[in-house]
Amino acid sequence: MSEYFFISLAAIVAIGVVAVLLLLSTILGPRNPNRAKLTPYECGIIPQEEAKGRYPVRFATLAMLFIIFDIEVVFMYPWAVSLGELKLFGLLEMVVFIAILGIAYIYIWGRGGLEWD
Amino acid sequence: MIDDIVHFFEPYIYLIVGGVKAIIIAVALTAVVPGLVWLERRLMGRFQVRLGPNRVGPFGLGQPISDSIKLLFKESIIQSSADKFLFHLAPAIVVFTAILSFAVIPITQPFEIFGQTIGPWIANIDSGILFIFAISGMGIYGKVIAGLSSNSKYSLMGGLRSSAQMISYELTLGIAALSIIVMTGSLNLVDMVKSQEAVPFILVQPLAFLLFFIAGVAETNRAPFDLPEAEQELVAGFHTEYTGMKFAMFFMGEYINMVTMSSLVTLLFLGGWNTYILPQNALTGFLAFAFKVLFLLCFFIWLRSTFPRIRYDRLMTFGWKFLLPIAIFNLLLTSALKVL
Amino acid sequence: MEHIPSPTVDLVSLAPVLVLSVFAMMVLLVDLYVKRDKTLVIFISLVGLLMTAISAFAKFDLPVHSFNDSYVVDELSVFFIMIFTLSSALAILLSIDYNKREGIRMGEYYSLILLCTVGMILLASSTDMIMIFLGIEIVSICLYVLAGIRRSDPKSNEAALKYFLLGAFATGFLLYGMTLVYGATGTTKLGLIAELIREEQIASKPLMLMGIVLLIIGFGFKVASVPFHMWAPDVYHGAPTPVTAFMAVGPKAAAFAAFFRVFAEAMPVLSPSWESLLCIVAVLSMFIGNVGAIMQTNIKRLLAYSSVSHVGYILIAVIAKNSLGSSSLVFYMLAYAFMIFGAFGIVILIGRKENEMLEIADYSGLAYKHPLMAISMSVFLLSLGGMPPLAGFVAKFYIFSAAIKEGFVTLVVLAVLNSVISFYYYLKVIVYMYMKEPEGEFQISLAPMTVFVVVIAMVGTAGLGIFPDPILYFTQH
DSSP states (O other), rough: OOHHHHHHHHHHHHHHHHHHHHHHHHHSSOOOOOHHHOOOOSSTTTOOSOSSOOOTTTHHHHHHHHHHHHHHHHHHHHHHHHHHHHHHHHHHHHHHHHEEEEEHHHHHHHTTTTTTO | OHHHHHHGGGHHHHHHHHHHHHHHHHHHHHHHHHHHHHHHHHHHHHHSOOSOOSSSGGGGGGHHHHHHHHHHHSOOOOOOSSSSSHHHHEEEEEEEHHHHHHGOOOOOOOOOETTEESSSSOOOOOTHHHHHHHHHHHHHHHHHHHHHHHTTTTHHHHHHHHHHHHHHHHHHEEEEEEEEHHHHSSHHHHHHHHTTTSSSSHOOOHHHHHHHHHHHHHTTTTTTTTTOOOOOHHHTTTGOOOHHHHHHHHHHHHHHHHHHHHHHHHHHHHHHTOSOOOOOOOOOHHHHHHHHHHHHHHHHHHHHHHOOOOOOHHHHHIIIIIIIIHHHHHHHHHHHHHHH | OOOOOOOOOOOOHHHHHHHHHHHHHHHHHHHHOOOSHHHHHHHHHHHHHHHHHHHHHHHHSSSSSEEETTEEHHHHHHHHHHHHHHHHHHHHHHHHHHHHHHHHOHHHHHHHHHHHHHHHHHHBBOOHHHHHHHHHHHHHHHHHHHHOOOOOOOOOHHHHHHHHHHHHHHHHHHHHHHHHHHHHSSSSSSHHHHTTTTHHHHTOHHHHHHHHHHHHHHHHHHHTTTTTTTTHHHHHHOOOHHHHHHHHHHHHHHHHHHHHHIEEEOOOGHHHHHHHHHHHHHHHHHHHHHHHTTTOOOOHHHHHHHHHHHHHHHHHHHOOOHHHHHHHHHHHHHHHHHHHHHHHHHHHOOOOSSSOOGGGGGGTHHHHHHHHHHHHHHHHHHHTOOOOTSSHHHHHHHHHHHHTEEETTTHHHHHHHHHHHHHHHHHHHHHHHHHHHHHHHHOOOOOOHHHHHHHHHHHHHHHHHHOOOOHHHHHHH
């Protein structure tokens, strides 16, 4: 029996917990909505426009940077596990890999990709 | 008769044991949350030279219980322009991922009971630490979805900030953990603890420990990195629009994540269930583990009452320009030392 | 733990790629610290291209297979590396004055051209479909950015977006095709595929045939052949002119190299199933390219359509799939590079800061004011049409003779007919230059580097036409 089977067991239990919590809150809570309750909270000011709209593009560029670096990190996991076997060859390969990544990093830094204002 | 029953259940014993373990851990995690809330409020009270909750029950222990009962009976308001399905899905994801990511954490060494060797974990998989990163990474979805589906400006900003912050610090977290993986040559958490039998990795890898811990605090959205829910500016951020139990579920997720993160730090750096000085068996192992986790949890709370919240641009700069290069440097140093 | 097999690493055969990558990164870093002056960046780029061209000769006993048979250095790839470095160098030279005029100050521009060239080298030298895919991706991603590098110009943005969306879509087709071929044969190595499909059982699998069709679609998009040419006019129009010239030559040549390797070298056995399809694509490309070009009033769009029709001619070399086909392919690409860079060089020279002078009507009376320029433009256009004794004629001649040798007479007749049609619109531009009165003032400042490119292109176009033998000798041996 694969150990992953137990993970699916845990997932089922977790779903159960979530379902119970959601159900209880729906069943037990009272229900008397009014208009003020149903409008989005904006510190008491009546909302003028939909919240969904434009948001700063910095978040999108940050997501891209994350993708770049995270994929590099994903490559490092199998490497880290087998470093004991790869020895010096593995280390050199990773140094080259990180050097290339480092150039990208310096470039992003230099072009202001990491500034936040 | 009993033999017959035992015989009948024999093939299913792994299933029963697994199910019981899963239920125990899920219930324990759910139950530990009110305790943590109480601990936090009491400790915060001490730190701020006041009493904290002390009216309901001895030492105010009844306070979190009555709070959670109150939350159950609160009206759950869904504002009219919100997306109903996603609005419910978001807290579900947060709690689900929080509970599930604990599944691979070994809380003590394997022990024997009724002739069965039981591993004190739900699953012992070879990709343990990857599993935790993957599942807890999914928790970000919960926060983003909460921010988007609420259709409120504070929620949206909180959700975006939360995701940006968490993905930024996930890099540091992963790379700091890589140093340990290089040392142990395994992703399995049990193997990692076993390789710390002589000396915990915090002594060998102090820098990785610091990086991992700081990133861990940021990952769990705890002060001083609690910008997603900054109550003064964002009115609690992505869960502004949530009420009642659904609101509480976000806190459940956060506190369970705190426990998971503390456990992970314990397993990776503090030697897990290794007692070092006391005699080593399953019970003392568990106590050692629990003590270390509790210590870290108190440390989390201590941090919260000590440091002011840092500014958002500083947070990002700190993660990307300071922690990340140091983490990579540490990784290269570790692997060079390992190979040479 | 199991032993991890390490691939057969042969860094020397990878030398061009490595050298160029290092230079591209150097450009990126130098540009960060030398913000104002682009001279150093340009100088480094050109040196990098030169070093790459030299390092392509690092291996002597060709062909050399390395990296578990996924990378090859053979005559074809060496020759293609020459074409790539030449065209990239010409593109960079062409950009110097253009970028100054249009205010493109990003050093990434040069780095992207170099990285694109890296992708092209990989594309032309790989014998593994995964490598081909990687090469195509490197090339395409660089081009998407290059097409949109004039960020404040809506046309440029449009070009980049169109190119990106359609390109990503086509890449999907290509990848699906590769997947299906892998499903049918169980390998991505072109050499192994060539052996495996000798068996009737594998060759006749529907998966295989489906995969081939999808591969044709994918490659067809990348080289802009009909019916996957829709992006070409808009992208060529919107992209900065040096990038347009670059796009029309280098990446196209690289895609054709991969096209040739996949179809003519790995799957000649299956030719009954892809030959007719490619014939249709080739004929359609010629016809629609030429007919489309007739209706254009914009010189960049005209050249875009004409390049679509040229794709049709070049496809004939792939269909011919003999050794003459491969040598005529490289010869054609070389000649085409000179003609296109020359023509676009003139287009850049005529434009000025506020008005790029891209309408054909803008060329009215050019011959009276600037006879030399009009003559060079006429030479390039006539060579594109295939007028003897220019390079275009010799190139077409070799492709057609390769096809006739394999018995594709009808195809060649259609191609020749098309060449005749194409003269109509090439002559139209010449008529405007020589027989119309000037409409407005030409304000031409002879930017030295652009003139230099035009002169090189002129020498190339005339030289290849009159003395094709040395190059032909080189391509055939």
